[in-house]
Amino acid sequence: MxxxxxxxxxxxxxxxxxxxxxxxxxxxxxxxxxxxxxxxxxxxxxxxxxxxxxxxxxxxxxxxxxxxxxxxxxxxxxxxxxxxxxxxxxxxxxxxxxxxxxxxxxxxxxxxxxxxxxxxxxxxxxxxxxxxxxxxxxxxxxxxxxxxxxxxxxxxxxxxxxxxxxxxxxxxxxFKAINEEEIVERLKFVAEEQEIDYDDEALTFIAKTSEGGMRDALSIMDQAIAFGDEHLTLQDALNVTGSVDEASLNQLFTEIIDGDVKSAFTTYHQFVSDGKEVNRLINDMIYFVRDTIMNKTSESTVEYDALMGFELETLYQMIDVINDTLVSIRFSVNQNVHFEVLLVKLSEMIKGQATTVQHVATTSVAAEPNNDVLLQRMEQLENELKTLKAQGVATATSAQPTKKQAPSRGAQSKNAFSMQQIAKVLDKANKDDIKLLKGHWEEVVDHAKTNDMKSLVSLLQNSEPVAASETHVLIKFEEEIHCEIVNKDDDKRANIENVVCNIIDKTVKVVGVPSDQWMRVRSEYLQNRKSGQSDETTSSVEGEHTADTSEEVDVVQKAKDLFGENTVNVIDEE
CATH class of the missing domain: 3.40.50.300 (P-loop containing nucleotide triphosphate hydrolases)
Structure with a gap:
């Protein structure tokens, strides 16, 4: 037969x-x-x-x-x-x-x-x-x-x-591609039925090369058995498929890493002389880099570690470069030139990575000061901070007579919020309303998510209510653009107000303030309020110290009601 x-x-x-x-x-x-x-x-x-x-x-x-x-x-x-x-x-x-x-x-x-x-x-x-x-x-x-x-x-x-x-x-x-373990088990069964000695590495390589096809695996195995001498070895499988073993690939990558492109060329041409296919060689290089990535992420110990010292990002770039060459040689007459260019590309890419790493390391070492320098720098920063605080107090004090005067920093963000609207909220703000809203704010955000209000979710996710009254609520936004949208876009603001109304069963008007401006706005409001109340007291009660003191106490109490007793710190300016 x-x-x-x-x-x-x-x-x-x-x-x-x-x-x-x-x-x-x-x-x-x-x-x-x-x-x-x-x-x-x-x-x-x-x-x-x-x-x-x-x-x-x-x-x-x-x-x-x-x-x-x-x-x-x-x-x-x-x-x-x-x-x-x-x-x-x-x-x-x-x-x-x-x-x-x-x-x-x-x-x-x-x-x-x-x-x-x-x-x-x-x-x-x-x-x-x-x-x-x-x-x-x-x-x-x-x-x-x-x-x-x-x-x-x-x-x-x-x-x-x-x-x-x-x-x-x-x-x-x-039908799905068959995994390597199942293919290996089937190949072992066939080898035992045929009474053929084999190396486990040979069957594993055949299973990987077949890429999920059992028929391909059996055909490669049949060919390797015919090539060898009644014993199936890894080298037999490599020879019939035109592939390169990991040791040779490790040597090739070592030469590339060392920048020895001439030796890499010699190694490559030796592969070609031995009958290796260029397409298969490039595929083997991709698998070698892929295996390195897997070993690095799983922290495995490997024998062939030419690429283990590189970061994952570098290995990803290697795969991209090698894959681009694999695509280009399919339409090329001279595949050798493309492969030689690939060797040079990889070598230059690795050189560039090494230069960058060395530069960063050198800069870090050169920039690292000793402890004395750090202490001096900290003292200098503390002195500068004290000076800025003093200047800031002086500026705020000089700005008190002019109630409508705003700092230059606020002027940069005047399109994002309105001090007049914020003042309306803070004038009537109280603890009960802000406590109620803060307690239900997560429900407000979840309501927007549940009802697929994607535009509102993006606005509300990084927001927080900071003051509230019976009719208004002041919301702090991390992004200034979000604050500006809420204050300028009537539809968006109305949608937020409707969601808030559904949650707390109370109709309120929403006003926005940027997160990075909130502390300044709060301080300015308190200064303006204190200045305004002092003027009124002076005009109505000619220099009566008791009235002045009463008004100042009212301002302090109002600040504590708005922002909490732990936040407000009273300083005697006299």
């Missing part, structure tokens, strides 16, 4: 043999055992993941005379005939070469005839996305109203090319 390829020899003959597609096999087994199978299925997914194999197993299970809980027995005449391809009721069609209207019309004409030896006729159409528009239209009516004895299984790697009218008439199963 002629030798069979491993992927054919070990093709799944039952649902239990299938690797990595439990969500498909379990559903189909249950449907068969409960006799609730559909008339049409779409199997979509990457190549070599078991689409056609499961279709044939399904055809056996649905027709098996002794199926066990949805599994075919693989012993009866029908199962044997389907396995050997002699059963005329299981028709497998390659849509890539039979994609015309005439072929589909032929299927449509013959599907109405009853099966000759099985219970169901099963049509397996592989690569169904290759059908023409006319062929899909010819198949449409048959899928919509098929005979009771007919089942269609449409397999494809590109489901997006199938018309929605076809997809909606079939049950769709999306």
């Amino acid at each position: 002629n030798y069979q390829a491993l992927y054919r020899m070990f093709r799944p003959q039952a649902f239990s043999d299938v690797v990595g597609q439990t969500h498909v096999t379990k559903t189909l087994r249950n449907a068969i055992s409960k006799q609730k199978q559909s008339h049409a299925y779409i199997f979509s997914g990457p190549r070599g993941t078991g689409k056609t194999s499961i279709a044939k197993v399904f055809a056996k299970a649905i027709n098996c005379e002794h199926n066990d809980d949805g599994e075919p027995c693989n012993e009866c005449a029908i199962c044997t005939g389907i396995t050997q391809g002699t059963n005329s009721d299981v028709i497998e069609i390659d849509a890539a070469s039979n994609n015309g209207v005439d072929e589909i019309r032929n299927i449509r004409d013959k599907v109405k005839y009853a099966p000759s030896e099985s219970q169901y006729k099963v049509y397996i159409i592989d690569e169904v996305h290759m059908l023409t528009t006319g062929a899909f239209n010819a198949l449409l009516k048959t899928l919509e109203e098929p005979p009771a004895h007919a089942i269609f299984i449409l397999a494809t790697t590109e489901p997006h090319k199938i018309p929605p009218t076809i997809i909606s008439r079939a049950q769709r199963f999306d």
Whole structure:
């Protein structure tokens, strides 16, 4: 008997043999055992993941005379005939070469005839996305109203090319790429069945190279076994795939890091002389950097650590540069030039990173003062702060006679808020109203979030009520632009007022103040109020000290009511 390829020899003959597609096999087994199978299925997914194999197993299970809980027995005449391809009721069609209207019309004409030896006729159409528009239209009516004895299984790697009218008439199963651990386990089973010695590193490499395809993994393994001498080694797998081992890649990256581009060129050309493919080499470099990133984030100890000393951001940039080269060489005639340029790019990028790091380190060391210098600097800053405080008090005192005069800093933000509006709030502010609003402010923000008021949420998230009366509320905003929006945009302000009304059951007018201006505004208001009350007292009671004192006490008490006793500090200016 002629030798069979491993992927054919070990093709799944039952649902239990299938690797990595439990969500498909379990559903189909249950449907068969409960006799609730559909008339049409779409199997979509990457190549070599078991689409056609499961279709044939399904055809056996649905027709098996002794199926066990949805599994075919693989012993009866029908199962044997389907396995050997002699059963005329299981028709497998390659849509890539039979994609015309005439072929589909032929299927449509013959599907109405009853099966000759099985219970169901099963049509397996592989690569169904290759059908023409006319062929899909010819198949449409048959899928919509098929005979009771007919089942269609449409397999494809590109489901997006199938018309929605076809997809909606079939049950769709999306096959997934098989993970490396499951592929390795299957390869071990095949090697033991074939009585072949192997190295674990070889099977792991084959599983990674196959990129989730079991058929690809078995084909690479078959090729590596033929290349070697009855013992499957990592080097055999590397040779048949044109890949480079991690030790050689580590050497190449070490030369790049050292800036020895000439040696890197020599190493690369040695790879080419050994028959390594440029595409595969670039892919191996990407995987090497990726493995370094994984090892750094998991803090693992590795043998090949050429890149372990770099920051993650540098490694991300490396992957981008290498990937750009992979894309460009696909359309290039001379791939060697692109790869050599890649080596230079990586070397220069690493040099730039090293220069930047060295510069930052040198600057940090040079700028680091000793303790004496720090103490002197702190004393200097304290003296400057005392001077500024004194100047600030003098400025505030000189500004008292002119009630409407505003500091220059406030003038910069005069568009964001109005001192007149703020004064209206503070004139009648009291503890009870601000306590009520602060206690329910989180509810106000949550109400905006719950009702999908995205524009309000962005305004209210970094806000806080700082003063409130029966009719007004003063809200402090972290961002000055948010404060300006609330004060200028009538709609936004009305929306906030409605939300507040819903929460505290009280109608109030909203006024905004920037967070960085609030302390100055509060101080200015107190100074202006104190100045105004002193003038009134003087005019009404000619120099009576008791009235003056009474008014000053009122101002102090008002400040304590507004801002709390712990916040207000009374200083005797005399």
